[in-house]
Amino acid sequence: MMDSSRRRKNNYISLVLLLCLIILLLAGCWDRTEVNDLAIILATGVDVSKKEAIELSVQVFIPKPAEGGQQEGVSSGTNSSQTLVRSAEGVTIADAMSRLQEKLTRRIFWGQNEVLVIGEKLAKRGIEDQIDFWMRHSEPRERADVFVSMDSAKEVLESMPELERDSAKQLRKLVDSQIGVKVTVKDLSEMLSGEAGAAVIPWVAKLSPSNLGVNKGKNIPFIQGAAVLRGDKMVGWLSDKETRGILWPRNEMKSGIITIRTNGETGYVSLNLLRSNNQLMPKIMNGKWSIRVKTDADLEVIQNTSNLSLLHSKSLKEVERKVVQEIEDREKLALSKTQEKLNADIFGFAEAFQRKYPRIWRRKSSEWKEIFPKVDITFETKVNIIRTGLENEEARKGGEEK
Amino acid sequence: MIEKGKISPFQMALIIYAVVVGTAILYIPFITAQHAKRDLWLSPIWAALSGFLIVFIITKLYKLYPKKTLVEYSELILGRTLGKIIGFIFLFFLLYDTAIAFREYGEFVESAFLHKTPLVVVTGGIALTCAFAVHGGIEVLGRCAIIFLPIVLVLYLIIYLFLIPDLNVKNIFPIMEYGWIPSIKGSLAPHAWLSQFSLLSFLLPFLSDETKGMKWSILSVSVSVMTMVYINLGNIFLFGGIITSTQFPVFQAARYISIGSIFxxxxxIVIAVWVLGGFVQLSAFFYMLVLGTSQWLKLHSHKPIILPFGFLIILFSVWSASSFQEMIRSMGTTTPFYFITIQLLIPMLLLFVAVIREKLRKA
Known part of the structure; x- marks a missing residue:
């Protein structure tokens, strides 16, 4: 009896000692980093510097305590800058980063970096080496959105949007609206290493500020079309309209408004795209490569300034026919440019052929550069107008057309 | 008998699942993709063969020698000297296997989070924690498994559910572009991982309901294979062509999750939960090693050798590879052969001799 109670007591004492030891561990990590030791990077710009090296610019978030809450009103977020931009040169991004660190009192932290802007000059020279940093280093995120900017990327970071807090937020919100292409670092890496060896990246241009804006004289970045890359080098640029055209075959067209005019009418009909689905149907016949771009779209009418009565299936068919034509025209416009002029397969045609004809592809993949411009493209577009809006034009026009 | 505890067949299935899948989901996709490319999801299915075969052999052996582990019946089958040698080879391999598992755990935590922390601190920390679980015996292990693993399993599932908007199903086509060979080559590493089902031999004697041992083992193999296929499919859907260059696809996939830019x-969180699974896995390895060794040495208790073996494991985990790259390369090349030789061939040999002995005795 005595023995067992003493043993229990010993156990009890050792347990207490152990718990005391564990308390030591609660003090925290030995290499902890407090938030006020970090320079949180919101956006990064990469340019070619004058000395032909890499110029890395970062937009750093300035943490400020919330001031007085309501007093400054809603505009407080926009008129006082919450970010600063710093840049440094180096032979690689990582090298430039170490130089940049010398200028910043806080440790550079990539974890929140959501935007990567690449200057036009660098994009023309090749971006593969830059992407390597993003995929290899464990701190930057693969989900960061990538852009190519007209002129230097630094300027984009320095610009001040009117509605958003900073240019990083501005750019992210613009690509999220789904009217253009959206490319993350992961997507880009996938496109660059893919069979097609071509990529498309949203293009950032400058919008002059509105007159009433708070930051007069500063340009606002916005998305205008897309940069086209072959290999890892930028070879051309697509306008807004052409970019819309490439969204269809890429199956990224999810929203948009199409306005058409039917034959013999003066007014227009505008339709809102509800949903669309695209498929690429590759075919190799007698050594001739062709692709059928199959589109299936549902739309609704949102404005009708023509005299067409959309209650009649005949006029509805006419509108549908016109929409099909419009969509195909847009696709053709984009395709002719990328296929003939730029020779960059940004639609995933290569992958489509590879999936359908793996054996032929294995032999011919090295010749894709010569084959792609000659691929015959046909369209098969099906459009359904599923709603004609809330108004009935029979009532409005009193049926005068009939 | 050293261990007096009992576990249910379900607990056994969970423990062995943790042993196999814990680190497999981290390393298998990358290693498999080196050969199999976009067919990497097929490889675990080939590897299932090893899993089922080993479960069959081990349960068969157990039926011939009930209440005994591999270390114990190898002496009965091959005689004292030869049995001891085989037992030693197996245990030495198990030490290496355990050390590799600790190393994998440590390397992952290092490259994902604690870049500057010395590896020994990471592996030593978990080894100490595991030592407590091992000290508690098989029942503690079983309960840990039953508490932690459902959370881990749900986690594996939801990573890719959250990524559905980013998944591109077309990425798996064309299936078997280069025929069967790449996916079979890629299945080398999954074969090695699934051959770890031979460790069932250390768990079967403690079942509360022995009749269900076979059933739950088969189920555990199936779920392990399904998990690997699921993870590999998720990775190929998400990463497409760059799957061959993403070192920790599951981790990178977790980083890629973004829902409404809030979530x-x-x-x-993913890593914190994964560590729970890792804990069960490493404790199970540690336990089997210590149990087997004390049976081999005919000790009365496994407890005195827990700490020395913990130390030995950490040493071996440092010795096993000089760098992360070396470890990865050996896992895709030489290690699987080592694993399969010891874990498949030794039990097979034992069963062969045991069956012949049985026949001779009857005749």
């Missing part, structure tokens, strides 16, 4: 940066 993002969740990788820390």
């Amino acid at each position: 993002e940066h969740v990788e820390s």
Whole structure:
């Protein structure tokens, strides 16, 4: 009896000692980093510097305590800058980063970096080496959105949007609206290493500020079309309209408004795209490569300034026919440019052929550069107008057309 | 008998699942993709063969020698000297296997989060924690498994559910572009991982309901294979062509989660939960090693050798590879052959001799 109670007591004492030891561990990590030791990077710009090296610019978030809450009103977020931009040169991004660190009192932290802007000059020279940093280093995120900017990327970071807090937020919100292409670092890496060896990246241009804006004289970045890359080098640029055209075959067209005019009418009909689905149907016949771009779209009418009565299936068919034509025209416009002029397969045609004809592809993949411009493209577009809006034009026009 | 505890067949299935899948989901996709490319999801299916075969052999052996582990019946089958040698080879391999598992755990935590922390601190920390579980015996292990693993399993599932908007199903086509060979070559590493089902031999004697041992083992193999296929499919859907260059696809996938730009940066949660699974896995390895060794040495208790073996494991985990790259390369090349030789061939040999002995005795 005595023995067992003493043993229990010993156990009890050792347990207490152990718990005391564990308390030591609660003090925290030995290499902890407090938030006020970090320079949180919101956006990064990469340019070619004058000395032909890499110029890395970062937009750093300035943490400020919330001031007085309501007093400054809603505009407080926009008129006082919450970010600063710093840049440094180096032979690689990582090298430039170490130089940049010398200028910043806080440790550079990539974890929140959501935007990567690449200057036009660098994009023309090749971006593969830059992407390597993003995929290899464990701190930057693969989900960061990538852009190519007209002129230097630094300027984009320095610009001040009117509605958003900073240019990083501005750019992210613009690509999220789904009217253009959206490319993350992961997507880009996938496109660059893919069979097609071509990529498309949203293009950032400058919008002059509105007159009433708070930051007069500063340009606002916005998305205008897309940069086209072959290999890892930028070879051309697509306008807004052409970019819309490439969204269809890429199956990224999810929203948009199409306005058409039917034959013999003066007014227009505008339709809102509800949903669309695209498929690429590759075919190799007698050594001739062709692709059928199959589109299936549902739309609704949102404005009708023509005299067409959309209650009649005949006029509805006419509108549908016109929409099909419009969509195909847009696709053709984009395709002719990328296929003939730029020779960059940004639609995933290569992958489509590879999936359908793996054996032929294995032999011919090295010749894709010569084959792609000659691929015959046909369209098969099906459009359904599923709603004609809330108004009935029979009532409005009193049926005068009939 | 050293261990007096009992576990249910379900607990056994969970423990062995943790042993196999814990680190497999981290390393298998990358290693498999080196050969199999976009067919990497097929490889675990080939590897299932090893899993089922080993479960069959081990349960068969157990039926011939009930209440005995591999270390014990190898002496009965091959005689004292030869049996001891085989037992030693197996245990030495198990030490290496355990050390590799600790190393894998440590390397992952290092490259994902604690870049500057010495590896020994990471592996030593978990080894100490595991030592407590091992000290508690098989029942503690079983309960840990039953508490932690459902959370881990749900986690594996939801990572890719959250990524559905980013998944591109077309990425798996064309299936078997280069025929069967790449996916079979890629299945080398999954074969090695699934051959670890031979460790069932250390768990079967403690079942509360022995009749269900076979059934739950088969189920555990199936779920392990399904998990690997699921993870590999998720990775190929998400990463497409760059799957061959993403070192920790599951981790990177977790980082990629972003829902409504609010629910993002969740990788820390993923790792925290994964560590739970890792804990069960490493404790199970540790336990089997210690149990087997004390049976081999005919000790009365496994407890005195827990700490020395913990130390030995950490040493071996440092010795096993000089760098992360070396470890990865050996896992894709030489290690699987080592694993399969010891874990498949030794039990096979034992069963062969045991069956012949049985026949001779009857005749």
